[in-house]
Amino acid sequence: MPVTIKGTKYFRTAEVCRRVGISRNTLFRWCEDDELPGDLHRDFRGWRLFTEEQLKALLARTSAVITMAKSESR
Numbered sequence: 001m002p003v004t005i006k007g008t009k010y011f012r013t014a015e016v017c018r019r020v021g022i023s024r025n026t027l028f029r030w031c032e033d034d035e036l037p038g039d040l041h042r043d044f045r046g047w048r049l050f051t052e053e054q055l056k057a058l059l060a061r062t063s064a065v066i067t068m069a070k071s072e073s074r
Helices: 014-020 024-032 051-063
Strands: 003-005 008-012 048-051
Touching: 008 014, 008 051, 014 024, 014 048, 014 051, 048 051
Parallel strands: none
Antiparallel strands: 003 008, 008 048
16 A cells, blocks of 8 residues: 655555565665666655656566567577
8 A cells, every 4th residue: 555755655665566566676676776767765764665657667667568589589
């Protein structure tokens, strides 16, 4: 469930992973590799928070379809 801080909706790590269908390790690796748009956000405990824009970017990335010719798939 998202949390609203100062009028902005944020998603916690577990929620992002569940919605996107990736592991926590994958999400953290993508964060370290600057794969997300925008800035990194953290709560008062230092836990990562993700904006709706970042969630949408991750969903777009994981729902992409790569088409390969039969000769390339071997």
